[in-house]
Amino acid sequence: MAGVALETTALSLVLLAVATVMPALLPCSAELPRFERPAKADGSLSLLVVGDWGRKGQFNQSQVAAQMGKIGEEMDIDLVISTGDNFYDNGLKDVRDKAFEESFTNVYTAKSLQKQWYSVLGNHDYSGDVLAELSPLLQKIDSRWLCLRSFILNAEIVDFFFVDTTPFVESYWTNPENDHYDWRDVAPRETYISDLLKDLDAALEASTAPWKIVVGHHTMRSASHHGDTAELLSLLLPILKANGVDLYINGHDHCLQHISSNDSKIQYLTSGGGSMAWRGVFTPTSDKLRFFYDGQGFMSLQLTRTAADIVFYDVFGHVLHEWSASKHLHPAV
Ligand SMILES: *[C@@H]1O[C@H](CO)[C@@H](O)[C@H](O)[C@H]1NC(C)=O
Numbered sequence: 001m002a003g004v005a006l007e008t009t010a011l012s013l014v015l016l017a018v019a020t021v022m023p024a025l026l027p028c029s030a031e032l033p034r035f036e037r038p039a040k041a042d043g044s045l046s047l048l049v050v051g052d053w054g055r056k057g058q059f060n061q062s063q064v065a066a067q068m069g070k071i072g073e074e075m076d077i078d079l080v081i082s083t084g085d086n087f088y089d090n091g092l093k094d095v096r097d098k099a100f101e102e103s104f105t106n107v108y109t110a111k112s113l114q115k116q117w118y119s120v121l122g123n124h125d126y127s128g129d130v131l132a133e134l135s136p137l138l139q140k141i142d143s144r145w146l147c148l149r150s151f152i153l154n155a156e157i158v159d160f161f162f163v164d165t166t167p168f169v170e171s172y173w174t175n176p177e178n179d180h181y182d183w184r185d186v187a188p189r190e191t192y193i194s195d196l197l198k199d200l201d202a203a204l205e206a207s208t209a210p211w212k213i214v215v216g217h218h219t220m221r222s223a224s225h226h227g228d229t230a231e232l233l234s235l236l237l238p239i240l241k242a243n244g245v246d247l248y249i250n251g252h253d254h255c256l257q258h259i260s261s262n263d264s265k266i267q268y269l270t271s272g273g274g275s276m277a278w279r280g281v282f283t284p285t286s287d288k289l290r291f292f293y294d295g296q297g298f299m300s301l302q303l304t305r306t307a308a309d310i311v312f313y314d315v316f317g318h319v320l321h322e323w324s325a326s327k328h329l330h331p332a333v
């Protein structure tokens with residue numbers, strides 16, 4: 001694993017060599033798909049974040065959904081973010097899989113949640129038919145659904161960068177054991193990752209929004225069962241730090257946590273408490289752990305140009321942890 005950064009460099013050299021001979025074979029790195037939406041008229045934006053949820057309402061999924069509905073109403077949310085593992089255990093079988101309605105449409109029924117959802121894929125989604133879960137046909141069943149591998153959302157005061165993290169994890173490729181991963185349109189891993197990182201770096205560098213937020217399924221830092229994701233720390237984190245990213249938001253561990261980076265402004269926020277939780281694992285992590293909750297819940301985020309307010313809630317809608325950041329904007333020259 002330690003070799004991927006080196007491999008990437010070696011790969012670029014190989015591609016360069018190939019390009020001079022056969023340009024048509026050069027895998028093209030294209031711009032990431034981009035969506036736009038306005039902030040509220042007062043310049044703010046409010047949203048909820050939930051992850052690791054699709055269990056047909058079981059394991060408190062419905063209770064979390066009901067509290068999301070209430071908090072969503074109070075905050076007048078503009079959108080919802082899903083950090084992946086949208087459908088357990090093995091993603092969707094096909095575009096007609098009833099799990100889509102049973103775990104999504106029929107669970108998140110509150111009026112305030114009838115907003116656009118922006119979702120990434122988790123490793124459990126990769127165990128199903130990924131092309132079905134990404135299919136626009138699902139929007140005909142429920143128009144809230146928007147799930148792509150990696151994409152950008154510009155919302156005036158904030159740019160969100162959604163990153164497909166599952167292909168980064170090397171053991172899924174080399175040691176899948178009993179799990180199946182649908183790598184169609186992804187393999188080979190090294191090319192996919194190096195193209196993605198190049199596109200992401202360029203997009204982050206070009207971003208002029210006051211807030212830059214990256215969303216992925218896998219943990220960067222975590223004190224729970226899965227712990228840190230080494231591949232993300234070595235490959236993705238340097239790009240986030242170099243480009244002044246404010247927040248990295250993930251799921252994967254079925255808990256809620258807030259960890260602050262020691263040597264940058266990045267906050268690592270885990271919102272993976274959408275259904276089955278209570279893993280009972282706690283391992284201290286390097287970097288500063290501010291909050292850890294092993295049970296179900298979700299997170300809210302309210303942004304203005306100069307302030308970010310983050311709140312974590314449990315299955316009863318009780319506030320567990322709050323954190324705020326502010327930004328002093330330089331006057332335009
Ligand atoms: C549902 O939430 C309650 C309150 O946190 C908890 O006591 C209970 O164990 C949870 N149920 C499951 C199946 O996790």
Ligand SMILES: *[C@@H]1O[C@H](CO)[C@@H](O)[C@H](O)[C@H]1NC(C)=O
Nearest residue numbers: 261262263285286287288289
């Ligand atoms: C971050 O700071 C804590 C507390 O000062 C320290 O224990 C930890 O080793 C540091 N972690 C890193 C990654 O530097």
